[in-house]
Amino acid sequence: MSMQSHMLRCTGCAQRIAGEAARSDFRCPDCGDLYEVEYPWSESASGTTAKDVPVNRPNPFALRHLWQERRTSTLAVDQSGVWRFRDLLPIVADDQAITLREGNTPLYELPKSAAALGMNWLLAKHQGMNPTGSFKDTGMTAALSVAVSRGFEWVACASTGNTSAAMAAYAARAGLRSMVLIPEGKIAWGKLSQSMDYGSMTVQLRTDFDGCVRVLTELVRRAPIYLLNSVNPYRLEGQKTPAFEMLEQTDWQVPHHVIVPGGNLANCAALGKGFAEMKHLGFISRVPKISVIQAEGANPLYRAMQANGGESLEPVVAETRASAIQIGNPASWRKTVRILKANGGWCEQVNEREIALAKAEIGAEGIGCEPASAVTLAGLKKLVAAGHVGREETAVLLLTGHTLKDPEYTIQYHRGQLFNEAELAAATPGELNQHKAFQKAPLVLDANVDDVLRALDAIAATAGQTA
Numbered sequence: 421m422s423m424q425s426h427m428l429r430c431t432g433c434a435q436r437i438a439g440e441a442a443r444s445d446f447r448c449p450d451c452g453d454l455y456e457v458e459y460p461w462s463e464s465a466s467g468t469t470a471k472d473v474p475v476n477r478p479n480p481f482a483l484r485h486l487w488q489e490r491r492t493s494t495l496a497v498d499q500s501g502v503w504r505f506r507d508l509l510p511i512v513a514d515d516q517a518i519t520l521r522e523g524n525t526p527l528y529e530l531p532k533s534a535a536a537l538g539m540n541w542l543l544a545k546h547q548g549m550n551p552t553g554s555f556k557d558t559g560m561t562a563a564l565s566v567a568v569s570r571g572f573e574w575v576a577c578a579s580t581g582n583t584s585a586a587m588a589a590y591a592a593r594a595g596l597r598s599m600v601l602i603p604e605g606k607i608a609w610g611k612l613s614q615s616m617d618y619g620s621m622t623v624q625l626r627t628d629f630d631g632c633v634r635v636l637t638e639l640v641r642r643a644p645i646y647l648l649n650s651v652n653p654y655r656l657e658g659q660k661t662p663a664f665e666m667l668e669q670t671d672w673q674v675p676h677h678v679i680v681p682g683g684n685l686a687n688c689a690a691l692g693k694g695f696a697e698m699k700h701l702g703f704i705s706r707v708p709k710i711s712v713i714q715a716e717g718a719n720p721l722y723r724a725m726q727a728n729g730g731e732s733l734e735p736v737v738a739e740t741r742a743s744a745i746q747i748g749n750p751a752s753w754r755k756t757v758r759i760l761k762a763n764g765g766w767c768e769q770v771n772e773r774e775i776a777l778a779k780a781e782i783g784a785e786g787i788g789c790e791p792a793s794a795v796t797l798a799g800l801k802k803l804v805a806a807g808h809v810g811r812e813e814t815a816v817l818l819l820t821g822h823t824l825k826d827p828e829y830t831i832q833y834h835r836g837q838l839f840n841e842a843e844l845a846a847a848t849p850g851e852l853n854q855h856k857a858f859q860k861a862p863l864v865l866d867a868n869v870d871d872v873l874r875a876l877d878a879i880a881a882t883a884g885q886t887a
């Protein structure tokens with residue numbers, strides 16, 4: 421695929437550059453905003469191509485068929501749930517795609533959570549079912565393939581743990597060297613172990629995520645290292661594909677709402693781009709509302725929307741146990757504000773107790789997710805209570821990470837050790853009972869059957885009382 425297959429368009433001042441011409445930090449030299457990938461058929465490109473150059477507009481009917489057909493192919497690019505949509509992300513040649521067969525993730529029903537909310541239909545798109553256990557794989561396969569095609573030997577990212585795990589894995593597959601910058605003591609063990617396992621140079625900096633980003637931005641200015649944070653617009657090309665998949669999985673019935681967690685705020689922008697492209701090309705006739713949920717202790721977008729409708733954003737010092745979204749100065753906030761405005765979604769915040777309860781509820785559906793993903797259900801409860809999401813409407817929660825990413829959190833929760841005294845004091849008795857109903861701390865017993873049977877009887881008796 422030739423590099424002229426796309427341009428980078430500044431989302432701030434609309435200036436266009438060739439893909440190779442981007443600065444190392446992927447910021448527009450004129451206005452400082454971020455780029456997005458633009459194709460000749462993109463809505464924003466209409467009127468920019470010479471009149472006598474025909475634009476090959478993708479055909480929805482042919483593509484829907486082709487994308488399904490590829491699922492049965494034995495080719496790696498066809499088996500990938502990102503690259504089987506490559507007609508709409510022609511950023512590298514087919515044989516340059518570095519893939520771990522990412523994507524093709526399940527869309528589950530959440531019947532218990534739906535019933536608790538009085539909703540007819542609640543779904544979860546589980547992006548934690550990707551090769552490295554998070555949604556980052558879909559973006560990483562895209563941007564890392566570009567790094568290879570551009571001849572880089574080193575790639576790097578700053579991360580709260582999932583991006584680093586994904587980058588390390590894809591770099592290993594491609595034979596590239598990789599460096600991850602992570603905030604010391606602030607990422608979950610599962611994620612830290614992954615970057616080492618995949619052979620990355622793992623650097624723990626004595627700072628937070630936002631501090632890691634500052635160091636990395638300077639680093640890529642001084643050394644020939646390809647930046648793989650989500651300011652890299654190619655990441656979003658991969659991360660838009662779950663929108664396509666979700667539509668396939670609902671038989672092209674557009675859900676009313678998609679709910680995503682908000683950290684660095686690229687994922688909302690990516691999905692928004694995906695849905696907008698589907699509408700522009702005629703696959704669907706309307707787009708879903710996309711709402712972003714932040715943790716109360718890491719809520720710069722929520723504050724900005726409340727204070728000034730997203731005109732400006734004040735960074736915060738972020739603090740939440742949902743470590744994946746412990747981000748105070750999100751890079752892609754402007755892109756996400758545009759999606760919220762274009763699609764008509766909301767930004768909500770949820771506290772630590774609400775996150776933990778929602779995570780337990782998703783776990784009790786037999787699905788499980790990491791804490792940052794559970795903000796979606798916690799936020800949905802607020803959106804329903806506020807009347808923003810109707811009980812007869814369809815909502816899809818984007819579960820971004822696998823429960824095994826952060827088992828320490830889950831164990832502490834079930835042992836009743838997660839919350840501090842102030843949090844417990846702030847909880848109502850009703851809320852504490854809700855937590856108790858979910859908490860399943862492990863029993864330690866002597867190794868004899870009578871003891872186990874007695875424990876079973878005790879559990880059956882309490883179940884009887886609550887039934």
Ligand code: F0G
Pocket residue numbers: 554556578579580581582583584650681682683684685686687688744745790792793820821
């Ligand atoms: N959920 C999980 C599990 C994440 O790892 C992240 C971001 C998000 C949600 C938020 O997505 O940043 O696009 O708004 N994790 C990044 C990382 C920052 O380094 O792994 P976002």
